[in-house]
Amino acid sequence: MTATARGWSRRRWTIAGIATSLLLALVVVRRPIGAPQVAPQKHELAIKGMEFLPATLEAAVGDTLVWTNHDLVPHTATAPHEQWDTGTLEQGASGTVVLGTRGATTYFCRLHPTMTGTVVVR
């Protein structure tokens, strides 16, 4: 084999190696269609001083939101048409909601309707 032929052969092996690596990388990185990008997360929110804190929260479908009431008076965290509702939370109690649909929702306290917060579901 000439030096030129040996050079071509080496280049072919190199190209084949790179192509194989790229294919393997794609197989490893690609997830099944419809599977979540990351594991569902839990977000802690506070109800304090008649406010939802944070006032706006970004989360993903499947995430869990946990509100804890630090006020003297009871509260709820309730979606506009009550698609979800923590129920009444006395002082020190927590309520949980699992997010099911994408979009922005301005929720409120059923007992104190002037209290509002926003959840943006990606």
Add this chain to the structure above:
Amino acid sequence: MSRIIPTVALTLIGLLGRLSAQASPTNLSDAEVAHVAVTANTIDIELAKVATARAKAETIRKFATTMVTDHSAVNAQAAALAARLGVVPKDNAVSQGLNKGAEAARATIETLRGEAFDRAYIDREVGYHQAVLDALDGLLIPTTEHPELKKLLTDVRPAIAAHLAHAKSLQKSLAGR
């Protein structure tokens, strides 16, 4: 008749305003402040109980139910704190003034029915919560010496402000009918 209620509310606001303006921060003891706080809550609970039974609009009945729940929760905390601190709430001129104003307001409101009752009750709640808020800022919080009692009053303030905002919103919706 409905013009009488704002007059009663204004009288109450005037009473609390005068007391706030006249009282120096040392005029009320912690025991007297505790009595004023419990009296103010109790007055609102008693009228709210009437409203839960008599109000025509569901929104007004719900508001009244919240007033019973919230002011009862605050009174329970105040009683527990006073007991823990060994403070016996002491009757005083401010509490007596509040009770006198409340009796007059209740006597008038209780004669009303239907939408007239709803309007009178919510007008009174707007005036009363504004007066209590002013009293907290101008008299009760500055007067109180014990840090835990002061903290309780400070913690209660946002609830009173939220009640006032809620009452004003209902007042506006009733005016549009």
